[in-house]
Amino acid sequence: MIPTIGHASVVVGLALTVYAVVAFVLAARGADPRLVTSGRRAVIGSFAAAGVGCVAMTISLLAHDFSVLYVAENNASTTPPFISAISLWAALEGSILFWALLATGWAALVLWRHRDRHPALMPWVGATLASVNVFFFAVMVWPGNPFLRTAPMGTEGLGPNALLQNHPFMALHPPLLYLGYTGLAVPFAFGIAALITRRLDEEWLRIVRRWTLIPWIFLTLGIVAGAWWSYEVLGWGGYWAWDPVENAALLPWLTATAFIHSSMVAERRGGLRIWSVALVIATFVLTLVGTFLTRSGVVASVHSFTQSAIGPWFLAAILIALAGALTLLVWRLPQLIGGGRPSGTVSRESAFLFNNVLFLGLTFAILFGTLLPLLVGATSGDTISVGAPWFNTVTAPIFIALLFLMGVGPALPWGTASWATVRERFTIPLLAAVLVTAAALALGLRNAGSVGTLGLAIFVGGVMVDEVRRGALARARSRDEDPATAFWRLTTRNRRRYGGYTVHLGVLVMAVAVAVSSGLAIDRTVTVEPGETARIGAYEITHQRLVVEPLADDARVIETRAEITYAGPQSGSLGTALRDYPNSPTAIATPAVRTSLAEDLYVTLLASDPETGAVTLHVFVNPLVVWIWIGGAIVGIGSAFAIWPERRARPVTLEQPQAVGAPSTEGA
Amino acid sequence: MRRLRWLLVPILVVPLGWLLFTGFGRDPREVASPLIGQPAPSWSFSTLAGNLLSTDDLAGRPYVVNFWASWCGPCVDEHPILTGTHETFGDELTMVGVLYQDAATDAEAFLARYGDSGYAHVLDPDGRLAIDYGVTGPPETFFVDADGIIRAKQFGPLTDAIMAERLAVIGLDG
Amino acid sequence: MRSWLPAVALGGLLALLALGAVLAFGSGAQPSASERTDALARELRCPDCQGLSVADSPTRSAQEIRRQIDELVAGGARDADVRSHFVARYGQWILLAPSSPAYWLIPFVVVAAAAAGLVAWLARRQPPVADAVALSDEQRRCLHEEVEALDA
Numbered sequence: 001m002i003p004t005i006g007h008a009s010v011v012v013g014l015a016l017t018v019y020a021v022v023a024f025v026l027a028a029r030g031a032d033p034r035l036v037t038s039g040r041r042a043v044i045g046s047f048a049a050a051g052v053g054c055v056a057m058t059i060s061l062l063a064h065d066f067s068v069l070y071v072a073e074n075n076a077s078t079t080p081p082f083i084s085a086i087s088l089w090a091a092l093e094g095s096i097l098f099w100a101l102l103a104t105g106w107a108a109l110v111l112w113r114h115r116d117r118h119p120a121l122m123p124w125v126g127a128t129l130a131s132v133n134v135f136f137f138a139v140m141v142w143p144g145n146p147f148l149r150t151a152p153m154g155t156e157g158l159g160p161n162a163l164l165q166n167h168p169f170m171a172l173h174p175p176l177l178y179l180g181y182t183g184l185a186v187p188f189a190f191g192i193a194a195l196i197t198r199r200l201d202e203e204w205l206r207i208v209r210r211w212t213l214i215p216w217i218f219l220t221l222g223i224v225a226g227a228w229w230s231y232e233v234l235g236w237g238g239y240w241a242w243d244p245v246e247n248a249a250l251l252p253w254l255t256a257t258a259f260i261h262s263s264m265v266a267e268r269r270g271g272l273r274i275w276s277v278a279l280v281i282a283t284f285v286l287t288l289v290g291t292f293l294t295r296s297g298v299v300a301s302v303h304s305f306t307q308s309a310i311g312p313w314f315l316a317a318i319l320i321a322l323a324g325a326l327t328l329l330v331w332r333l334p335q336l337i338g339g340g341r342p343s344g345t346v347s348r349e350s351a352f353l354f355n356n357v358l359f360l361g362l363t364f365a366i367l368f369g370t371l372l373p374l375l376v377g378a379t380s381g382d383t384i385s386v387g388a389p390w391f392n393t394v395t396a397p398i399f400i401a402l403l404f405l406m407g408v409g410p411a412l413p414w415g416t417a418s419w420a421t422v423r424e425r426f427t428i429p430l431l432a433a434v435l436v437t438a439a440a441l442a443l444g445l446r447n448a449g450s451v452g453t454l455g456l457a458i459f460v461g462g463v464m465v466d467e468v469r470r471g472a473l474a475r476a477r478s479r480d481e482d483p484a485t486a487f488w489r490l491t492t493r494n495r496r497r498y499g500g501y502t503v504h505l506g507v508l509v510m511a512v513a514v515a516v517s518s519g520l521a522i523d524r525t526v527t528v529e530p531g532e533t534a535r536i537g538a539y540e541i542t543h544q545r546l547v548v549e550p551l552a553d554d555a556r557v558i559e560t561r562a563e564i565t566y567a568g569p570q571s572g573s574l575g576t577a578l579r580d581y582p583n584s585p586t587a588i589a590t591p592a593v594r595t596s597l598a599e600d601l602y603v604t605l606l607a608s609d610p611e612t613g614a615v616t617l618h619v620f621v622n623p624l625v626v627w628i629w630i631g632g633a634i635v636g637i638g639s640a641f642a643i644w645p646e647r648r649a650r651p652v653t654l655e656q657p658q659a660v661g662a663p664s665t666e667g668a
Numbered sequence: 669m670r671r672l673r674w675l676l677v678p679i680l681v682v683p684l685g686w687l688l689f690t691g692f693g694r695d696p697r698e699v700a701s702p703l704i705g706q707p708a709p710s711w712s713f714s715t716l717a718g719n720l721l722s723t724d725d726l727a728g729r730p731y732v733v734n735f736w737a738s739w740c741g742p743c744v745d746e747h748p749i750l751t752g753t754h755e756t757f758g759d760e761l762t763m764v765g766v767l768y769q770d771a772a773t774d775a776e777a778f779l780a781r782y783g784d785s786g787y788a789h790v791l792d793p794d795g796r797l798a799i800d801y802g803v804t805g806p807p808e809t810f811f812v813d814a815d816g817i818i819r820a821k822q823f824g825p826l827t828d829a830i831m832a833e834r835l836a837v838i839g840l841d842g
Numbered sequence: 843m844r845s846w847l848p849a850v851a852l853g854g855l856l857a858l859l860a861l862g863a864v865l866a867f868g869s870g871a872q873p874s875a876s877e878r879t880d881a882l883a884r885e886l887r888c889p890d891c892q893g894l895s896v897a898d899s900p901t902r903s904a905q906e907i908r909r910q911i912d913e914l915v916a917g918g919a920r921d922a923d924v925r926s927h928f929v930a931r932y933g934q935w936i937l938l939a940p941s942s943p944a945y946w947l948i949p950f951v952v953v954a955a956a957a958a959g960l961v962a963w964l965a966r967r968q969p970p971v972a973d974a975v976a977l978s979d980e981q982r983r984c985l986h987e988e989v990e991a992l993d994a
Binding site for chain 3: 236243342343344345354360364365382383388389390394427431433434437438441448451586589
């Protein structure tokens, strides 16, 4: 009954979305303007339909309804309710249903929010978003039906994928990531609308700023959450493996970040029209490529869903979207050329443009590395690998250059910068960086990556601090405020700029944390009997005993756990285990992580001997890892601050004054 | 010149489409083997039955080396084909099974359940033999001709058709 | 600010970069056997994992490969010999980074070309030099004082 409702709602969703496309296109071409309202309602209806589908699937999972194939493959009678609920996005068909929910949600939100504005653009925005959603609903009606029945129905299910069961982040990472991916269709839709209606001035950029930043925040948090999750779960002590699907999530993030920066130039100085449109198209197409790589079986990855008939559909969607958008772009090329005030080679504009060159360079490098095995396999039949060593070597210089630019750019003036300005703004921070780096080297720190990044961070941080100080003092002086009030008012009334500085601060923290945690990490593999102690860095690890027992939550899972006490900068006890899931041939490691601000103690169980109770452990001390996650949070807070609406200037009505007096309005 | 800009669309779309399309139908985990046409590795290991088997014993006849494990799902599917081949071609061809990251007791249970047609299964406790053959995971099967040269490899489970094709390459037909 | 400060800062930076280069490349000491085995283990791919190196992977095949690396290095094999030992069995796939230098250079070439292109484009679009605004001495002095006050 419930699965039937679910399937019906998906079909209804498809019908509504198709109707919406037709209605919007007709309205845009000059037919009855009420069609816009009708189309909007259809989109809202499709959101409701996707919602009903998700609810139906979640109920089927919670009820362990094995008549549904998706439930039979991803759920078992012993699966705990929390895991059952989040299995909605655990595998292929369910994840597309969840995606459709979020995509229709964004479409409904955009259309509703701008329902009385931009009448020329909105019908085309609606048509584009609805067309994208037609694809996802069509996939669910034909090749990827989440509500497919099993015949005959079994009495037990296979259970969820073992790797997706043992950490709460399974509830966080996919939703955050999908909110980012689906939301980035909105700037794309506005770009397409701008191309079709030829409204290619800065208006669409202004509208799209928040609609780009909000999904960007989700995508950033989703990627950071993914790294944190894999660090806590996979047991190899690292957080980023340059896995094809990790790369696929990074690619649209890079082009979206490039767009956020270049649109600042475009908004203020004009120009960059082709570039702006190309970036939003690239971002959207890359989100599709990302989902394609995860779901088509074309590359092997930790993330790969099973190979299925969905692959060709995704490929067709990518090619149609890319070809269509490019055709529009080429068609409107004459209107896109020109505009914009020129600027000097050293100026804020050029810093933003170099930023874009670097971000797109990263995008190219990562895309190249990810697809190279495919290319070589297709042309010569050989199999090659492109893994972490290649990606680290190739991307590190670009990241460093970006970090440098992040410090230098905001300190440069718009227009042209004189050498006097450059000398003035950068000398003290450079000096500070040189002194700190020399001190670090003198103290014995030799790891090049850590020392170099630290020095760069001091420089960048110094420039940022100086910028803020300069601005606060200027305001304090000119408005007769004390520095603290000046600082507060300055930041809250220029949220865009100071939110941006906060984001850059977060990036700086992450950069230093990444450099130090990879450069200065130590690890050892030891085999210890019960009662034996091993030493690593400043820690002493003592193995107490080996325990083998079924899990409390799910009795089908047998856990082999080493109970360990540790002493050093942190002290306490931990349990690190290997879990045997019935549907997985190899045991799954559940490493134990003890986090402090200075470092993480990370212990993975490699092997155990049930007779002697001896265990083989891989022990890591990873410095500053927690600062990666803290930095990510700072980025999130900074970007939220940047888009937080400022108090609008309130109009004040005055009596015609008898005496001359200056009216004052609050707010900027 | 203005017309030329339209070329941008196919120039960007067609190569991307072709590249992503070529990925379909190929298993992304399959690795092209450098051993085809090379002499097969020589080795000597004990079998499940407790005897010692070496490549010297296999010389002079074509042989098939099949890496499998009791925990491997597709191995169940291909097992009847392997036993069938042994029964049909047992006097012209030697079948050898190699246990991949498996315990002897589990392997014996598998054979008891799915049928043991009597050919030797070699124990590879350290995984050295798997590495010498470049195996990434079961099931993988190697076809060696009478001169000791590896002529074919099957990545993934065998089917009757694939088995017939591979056997033909090492000189057996029918 | 003192006029010599920028020079000192730049000088300091160059000195540090030189020191860094010496530290990174100058140490002529041969890496120890365990450093070599660690480095090789990071270059080789674990056959039954998804993209992890043999150094990072806990699987049995990874352990066996590490054992073989230790044996080969202890037996006097050079790094290239160890790599070709495994490439002979698995093909180029077992190396986590492609050996062909072209693949390493292509991204750098592309980024460098794009950056050079941007510089060229910016240079062509220089803003017109503004006609010098004539300031009276009084205005110039006031301006100077204001700027000084801001920078103080």
